[in-house]
Amino acid sequence: MENNRKETLEEKEYIYLFFENNEMIGASMVKNAEIDLLFVNIKYQGKGYGKKILEFTVNRGLEQNKAGVNLNALASNEKALKLYKNIGFEVVQAQDSRRLFIK
Secondary structure (H helix, E strand, O other): OHHHHHHHHHOHHHEEEEEEOOEEEEEEEEEOOEEEEEEEOHHHOOOOHHHHHHHHHHHHHHHHOOOOOEEOOOOOOHHHHHHHHHOOOOOOOOOOOOOOOOO
16 A cells, blocks of 8 residues: 555646645546546535536546546446546446455
8 A cells, every 4th residue: 555655646747636725625636548536525525526626637638648538436336427427438347346455
């Protein structure tokens, strides 16, 4: 996990943070036209911020590759899938995965 964090920080020019009144609304990351991160603070969910963040991130991705933008999401994350489909993403392959941490 520490290596993953270091790699992400090395690629900070692809990370976008969104604030309102000095409070983080959300974050996104797009590199090589692949959206690797989309996060909306639970306090701001259901208020349209996710759509705005996603549209902003897609536009940054299209600057990287005019042919299109890709993203990965859990098939079980119905709320996120609805948002992605509403702005034009299509499900190409469905796969549900779980991340396990072993101590």
